[in-house]
Amino acid sequence: MFDSVFSADQLVRIPGGSVPVRITHGPSREYFTGIGFPLIRDWLYLSPVDEPSGEFPDLGTVRPELDEFIDIPGGAKEWLLVGHLGPDLLLLDGATGRVHAIVNGSDEITPVHESLQELGFFLYVMQRERALFYGPYEDTDESEDVRGAIDLVRAELAAAGPDAFTGPGASWPRLLREFKDEWVEYAPAGSGPQAGTSYPGEHNWWAPRTCPEPARRCDRGHK
Incomplete structure:
Protein backbone atom coordinates (compact mmCIF):
# COMPACT_ATOMS: atom_id res chain seq x y z
CA MET A 1 0.00 0.00 0.00
CA PHE A 2 2.76 2.45 0.89
CA ASP A 3 4.57 1.74 -2.36
CA SER A 4 1.40 2.59 -4.30
CA VAL A 5 1.16 6.13 -2.89
CA PHE A 6 4.74 7.01 -1.91
CA SER A 7 7.82 7.00 -4.11
CA ALA A 8 10.99 5.25 -2.97
CA ASP A 9 12.57 8.53 -1.85
CA GLN A 10 9.50 9.34 0.26
CA LEU A 11 10.00 6.38 2.59
CA VAL A 12 12.68 5.54 5.11
CA ARG A 13 13.02 1.85 6.03
CA ILE A 14 15.30 0.74 8.84
CA PRO A 15 17.83 -2.10 8.38
CA GLY A 16 17.42 -4.90 10.90
CA GLY A 17 20.66 -4.02 12.65
CA SER A 18 19.50 -0.44 13.20
CA VAL A 19 16.09 -1.24 14.70
CA PRO A 20 16.23 -0.13 18.37
CA VAL A 21 16.90 -3.14 20.61
CA ARG A 22 14.22 -2.03 23.06
CA ILE A 23 11.59 -2.93 20.46
CA THR A 24 10.89 -6.54 21.39
CA HIS A 25 7.47 -6.71 19.73
CA GLY A 26 8.04 -8.79 16.59
CA PRO A 27 5.48 -7.18 14.23
CA SER A 28 6.79 -3.73 15.18
CA ARG A 29 10.34 -4.73 14.28
CA GLU A 30 9.05 -6.03 10.94
CA TYR A 31 7.27 -2.72 10.36
CA PHE A 32 10.52 -0.78 10.80
CA THR A 33 12.33 -2.92 8.23
CA GLY A 34 9.61 -3.76 5.70
CA ILE A 35 7.12 -0.87 5.70
CA GLY A 36 8.92 2.14 7.10
CA PHE A 37 8.00 5.75 7.71
CA PRO A 38 6.84 8.40 5.22
CA LEU A 39 9.48 11.05 4.74
CA ILE A 40 7.76 14.08 3.19
CA ARG A 41 8.49 17.67 4.10
CA ASP A 42 5.46 19.76 5.16
CA TRP A 43 3.14 16.77 5.37
CA LEU A 44 0.59 15.91 8.05
CA TYR A 45 2.96 13.27 9.47
CA LEU A 46 6.61 14.01 10.27
CA SER A 47 9.03 11.11 10.54
CA PRO A 48 11.39 11.15 13.56
CA VAL A 49 14.31 10.09 11.33
CA ASP A 50 15.39 11.09 7.84
CA GLU A 51 17.85 8.28 7.12
CA PRO A 52 17.93 4.52 7.78
CA SER A 53 20.60 4.84 10.44
CA GLY A 54 18.78 7.62 12.30
CA GLU A 55 18.14 7.29 16.03
CA PHE A 56 14.61 7.25 17.44
CA PRO A 57 14.47 9.38 20.60
CA ASP A 58 12.49 8.11 23.58
CA LEU A 59 9.87 9.85 25.69
CA GLY A 60 12.37 10.42 28.49
CA THR A 61 14.45 12.48 26.08
CA VAL A 62 11.63 14.29 24.30
CA ARG A 63 9.62 15.19 27.41
CA PRO A 64 11.97 14.69 30.40
CA GLU A 65 9.74 16.79 32.66
CA LEU A 66 6.59 14.76 32.04
CA ASP A 67 6.72 12.54 35.12
CA GLU A 68 6.86 15.64 37.31
CA PHE A 69 3.29 16.48 36.31
CA ILE A 70 1.53 13.14 35.83
CA ASP A 71 1.86 9.54 36.91
CA ILE A 72 3.11 8.14 33.61
CA PRO A 73 2.62 4.44 32.78
CA GLY A 74 5.40 2.10 33.81
CA GLY A 75 8.17 1.98 31.24
CA ALA A 76 6.75 4.96 29.32
CA LYS A 77 10.07 6.81 29.42
CA GLU A 78 11.43 4.04 27.19
CA TRP A 79 8.71 4.46 24.56
CA LEU A 80 10.13 5.62 21.24
CA LEU A 81 9.02 8.64 19.25
CA VAL A 82 7.72 7.27 15.94
CA GLY A 83 6.51 10.54 14.47
CA HIS A 84 4.59 13.77 14.86
CA LEU A 85 0.95 13.88 13.76
CA GLY A 86 0.45 17.55 13.14
CA PRO A 87 1.54 19.05 16.47
CA ASP A 88 1.04 15.81 18.44
CA LEU A 89 3.66 13.23 19.46
CA LEU A 90 3.31 9.55 18.52
CA LEU A 91 5.06 7.06 20.81
CA LEU A 92 5.61 3.32 20.45
CA ASP A 93 5.55 0.93 23.38
CA GLY A 94 8.25 -1.41 22.13
CA ALA A 95 7.02 -4.31 24.27
CA THR A 96 3.35 -4.33 23.19
CA GLY A 97 3.43 -2.58 19.82
CA ARG A 98 0.75 -0.07 20.83
CA VAL A 99 1.07 3.55 19.71
CA HIS A 100 0.20 6.36 22.11
CA ALA A 101 -0.21 10.08 21.54
CA ILE A 102 0.56 13.20 23.52
CA VAL A 103 -1.65 15.98 22.21
CA ASN A 104 0.12 19.26 21.49
CA GLY A 105 1.41 20.79 24.72
CA SER A 106 -0.58 18.51 27.02
CA ASP A 107 0.54 16.15 29.79
CA GLU A 108 -1.87 13.37 28.84
CA ILE A 109 -0.74 10.11 27.25
CA THR A 110 -3.56 8.53 25.23
CA PRO A 111 -3.64 5.16 23.39
CA VAL A 112 -4.31 5.89 19.73
CA HIS A 113 -3.37 2.85 17.60
CA GLU A 114 -3.27 -0.86 18.29
CA SER A 115 -0.12 -1.17 16.18
CA LEU A 116 2.24 0.56 13.80
CA GLN A 117 0.44 -1.27 11.00
CA GLU A 118 -2.79 0.49 11.95
CA LEU A 119 -1.03 3.87 12.00
CA GLY A 120 0.49 3.03 8.62
CA PHE A 121 -2.95 2.31 7.18
CA PHE A 122 -4.17 5.72 8.36
CA LEU A 123 -1.20 7.42 6.69
CA TYR A 124 -1.77 5.43 3.51
CA VAL A 125 -5.41 6.55 3.32
CA MET A 126 -4.50 10.18 3.98
CA GLN A 127 -1.87 10.15 1.23
CA ARG A 128 -4.22 8.31 -1.15
Missing part, protein backbone atom coordinates in the same frame (compact mmCIF):
# COMPACT_ATOMS: atom_id res chain seq x y z
CA GLU A 129 -6.86 10.98 -0.63
CA ARG A 130 -4.46 13.89 -0.27
CA ALA A 131 -6.07 15.93 -3.06
CA LEU A 132 -9.18 16.29 -0.88
CA PHE A 133 -7.21 18.47 1.50
CA TYR A 134 -5.64 20.85 -1.01
CA GLY A 135 -8.46 23.34 -0.62
CA PRO A 136 -11.21 24.77 -2.84
CA TYR A 137 -10.75 24.50 -6.57
CA GLU A 138 -10.64 27.58 -8.75
CA ASP A 139 -13.98 28.81 -10.15
CA THR A 140 -15.97 25.93 -8.68
CA ASP A 141 -18.25 25.29 -5.76
CA GLU A 142 -17.34 21.81 -4.60
CA SER A 143 -17.35 22.54 -0.90
CA GLU A 144 -20.22 20.23 0.04
CA ASP A 145 -18.96 17.36 -2.15
CA VAL A 146 -15.45 17.57 -0.72
CA ARG A 147 -16.62 17.93 2.86
CA GLY A 148 -18.77 14.85 2.33
CA ALA A 149 -15.74 13.02 0.94
CA ILE A 150 -13.78 13.97 4.07
CA ASP A 151 -16.59 12.40 6.11
CA LEU A 152 -16.15 9.19 4.10
CA VAL A 153 -12.41 9.21 4.85
CA ARG A 154 -13.22 9.66 8.53
CA ALA A 155 -15.62 6.70 8.44
CA GLU A 156 -13.02 4.50 6.73
CA LEU A 157 -10.39 5.36 9.32
CA ALA A 158 -12.78 4.96 12.25
CA ALA A 159 -13.72 1.49 11.04
CA ALA A 160 -10.06 0.49 10.76
CA GLY A 161 -8.99 2.01 14.10
CA PRO A 162 -11.88 3.02 16.38
CA ASP A 163 -9.56 3.79 19.32
CA ALA A 164 -8.10 6.66 17.31
CA PHE A 165 -11.45 8.45 17.50
CA THR A 166 -12.09 8.15 21.23
CA GLY A 167 -10.92 10.20 24.15
CA PRO A 168 -10.90 13.97 24.67
CA GLY A 169 -8.84 15.91 22.17
CA ALA A 170 -8.09 12.81 20.08
CA SER A 171 -5.72 13.72 17.26
CA TRP A 172 -7.43 12.24 14.21
CA PRO A 173 -10.97 13.60 14.66
CA ARG A 174 -9.57 17.00 15.57
CA LEU A 175 -7.33 17.19 12.50
CA LEU A 176 -10.04 15.99 10.12
CA ARG A 177 -12.49 18.48 11.61
CA GLU A 178 -10.01 21.29 11.01
CA PHE A 179 -9.73 20.35 7.34
CA LYS A 180 -13.49 20.17 7.00
CA ASP A 181 -14.04 23.48 8.79
CA GLU A 182 -11.62 25.22 6.45
CA TRP A 183 -13.79 24.21 3.54
CA VAL A 184 -16.72 25.99 5.20
CA GLU A 185 -14.72 29.15 5.67
CA TYR A 186 -12.82 29.34 2.40
CA ALA A 187 -14.97 27.58 -0.22
CA PRO A 188 -15.99 29.88 -3.10
CA ALA A 189 -19.65 29.80 -2.08
CA GLY A 190 -19.04 29.33 1.63
CA SER A 191 -20.59 31.40 4.36
CA GLY A 192 -17.43 32.31 6.25
CA PRO A 193 -15.68 35.67 6.25
CA GLN A 194 -13.10 34.42 3.71
CA ALA A 195 -15.66 33.05 1.24
CA GLY A 196 -14.56 33.48 -2.36
CA THR A 197 -10.86 33.88 -1.55
CA SER A 198 -8.00 31.53 -2.28
CA TYR A 199 -7.30 28.75 0.20
CA PRO A 200 -4.85 30.16 2.76
CA GLY A 201 -2.85 26.96 3.36
CA GLU A 202 -2.60 27.77 7.03
CA HIS A 203 -1.48 24.23 7.84
CA ASN A 204 2.19 24.38 6.92
CA TRP A 205 2.35 20.65 7.66
CA TRP A 206 0.08 19.90 4.69
CA ALA A 207 1.47 21.97 1.85
CA PRO A 208 1.17 19.94 -1.39
CA ARG A 209 4.44 19.52 -3.26
CA THR A 210 2.75 19.30 -6.66
CA CYS A 211 -0.57 20.49 -8.02
CA PRO A 212 -3.33 17.96 -8.70
CA GLU A 213 -4.80 17.53 -12.16
CA PRO A 214 -6.45 19.11 -14.03
CA ALA A 215 -4.27 22.19 -14.38
CA ARG A 216 -7.15 24.57 -13.68
CA ARG A 217 -6.88 23.54 -10.03
CA CYS A 218 -3.37 24.92 -9.66
CA ASP A 219 -4.38 28.24 -8.15
CA ARG A 220 -2.00 28.57 -5.22
CA GLY A 221 1.32 29.06 -6.94
CA HIS A 222 2.62 25.47 -6.52
CA LYS A 223 4.90 24.12 -9.22
